[in-house]
Amino acid sequence: MVNYIWLGMIIFSIVVAGINGNIEAITKAALEGAGEGVKTSLHLISIIAFWLGLMRIAEAAGLIQILARIVRPLTRILFPELPRDHPALGAIIMNLSANILGLGNAATPMGLIAMQELQKINREPKTASPSMCTFLALNTSCLTLIPSTIIGIRLLHNSSDPTSVVGTTIFATACGMIVGVSVDRLMRFIYRVQGR
Amino acid sequence: MYGVIAEISRWAIPFAIFFILLIASLKGLQVFEIFVEGASEGFATAIKTIPYLVAMLVAINIFRASGAMAIIFKLLSPLLNNFGFPAEVLTHALMRPLSGSAALGIATNLISTHGPDSFIGQLVSTMQGSTDTTFYVLALYFGSVGVTKYRYAIVVGLAADLTTLIASVYIVNKIFG
Numbered sequence A: 001m002v003n004y005i006w007l008g009m010i011i012f013s014i015v016v017a018g019i020n021g022n023i024e025a026i027t028k029a030a031l032e033g034a035g036e037g038v039k040t041s042l043h044l045i046s047i048i049a050f051w052l053g054l055m056r057i058a059e060a061a062g063l064i065q066i067l068a069r070i071v072r073p074l075t076r077i078l079f080p081e082l083p084r085d086h087p088a089l090g091a092i093i094m095n096l097s098a099n100i101l102g103l104g105n106a107a108t109p110m111g112l113i114a115m116q117e118l119q120k121i122n123r124e125p126k127t128a129s130p131s132m133c134t135f136l137a138l139n140t141s142c143l144t145l146i147p148s149t150i151i152g153i154r155l156l157h158n159s160s161d162p163t164s165v166v167g168t169t170i171f172a173t174a175c176g177m178i179v180g181v182s183v184d185r186l187m188r189f190i191y192r193v194q195g196r
Numbered sequence B: 001m002y003g004v005i006a007e008i009s010r011w012a013i014p015f016a017i018f019f020i021l022l023i024a025s026l027k028g029l030q031v032f033e034i035f036v037e038g039a040s041e042g043f044a045t046a047i048k049t050i051p052y053l054v055a056m057l058v059a060i061n062i063f064r065a066s067g068a069m070a071i072i073f074k075l076l077s078p079l080l081n082n083f084g085f086p087a088e089v090l091t092h093a094l095m096r097p098l099s100g101s102a103a104l105g106i107a108t109n110l111i112s113t114h115g116p117d118s119f120i121g122q123l124v125s126t127m128q129g130s131t132d133t134t135f136y137v138l139a140l141y142f143g144s145v146g147v148t149k150y151r152y153a154i155v156v157g158l159a160a161d162l163t164t165l166i167a168s169v170y171i172v173n174k175i176f177g
Helices: A002-019 A024-060 A063-070 A072-078 A087-100 A104-120 A130-140 A148-156 A162-193 B002-026 B031-048 B050-065 B068-081 B087-095 B100-114 B119-130 B134-144 B153-176
Strands: none
Touching (some): A002 B050, A002 B068, A024 A104, A024 B031, A063 A087, A072 A087, A130 A162, A130 B153, A148 A162, A148 B100, B002 B031, B087 B100, B100 B119, B119 B153
């Protein structure tokens, strides 16, 4: 599916640019996008290296497994197919906690660790496993208690109450999370019935 | 309440570092060695995401710069206007899953034009804070392990984004409208 979305976006864009006489924008935008991708990945090296180092210590000390055990009642429902106390569960919980606290720099490396752990038990390495899809559904719709970036911007523009949007944000993201997890369940079911 | 959560956020990472190192050293682990060993994988993990992010960001950038995105906006805006959704915020709503920095730029611009305490200001603040850059996250996370078939992950992500959008409009209307 990502194949068609990707293809469709590019082909449609080039046709539109051609009709509008804006064709020179394509090459420039493509190269800028490529540059942005490389820059983002390079920036990730530092935070991923740091957190992978620290998480290796946490794993060796048995802390990730303990964390996985503590949250088992919840993860048993969300990830029934994962082995008990699997290290992926610990990483998933740490990723979600960092997201909830608005610690983006810590959340990404934890998420990548979780993906690596999930990939180890994925039967088809090129295809997303159901656990991966559930994890990403949780991750992209995850509750944020403090939207710190936007509060900073509101403060900068002299808002009389910069944190007034905390409540509305929590409500909106909670709705998204509920629907995200429900649709994930539904898709799991549909794919299983179809034997895909 | 807000103060308490902010305080927890401030302490969380220093505490995690302290706690992990403390327990590990009590167990007699060679913490420095283990850290270096783990960190040495950081480079490979980050570099592995480059082709996936390049592919995704190239498509998104072309889509924006060519004017194709503007056409999609025009098609969708009468539909969304029916739901009491202000047209100014639409660009932000559609940009949010595609590009985090571009969406933040639009949000900042709307907040400075309309004021942070206006209806549009509150709405765009809520929208910015409540959803994530779904396409970027999928490209990054799947890319880091070499998964190219996303199955239904995009459907789930976009369903959640759409719900968040509708919920934002509803709650901001109810509280600040």
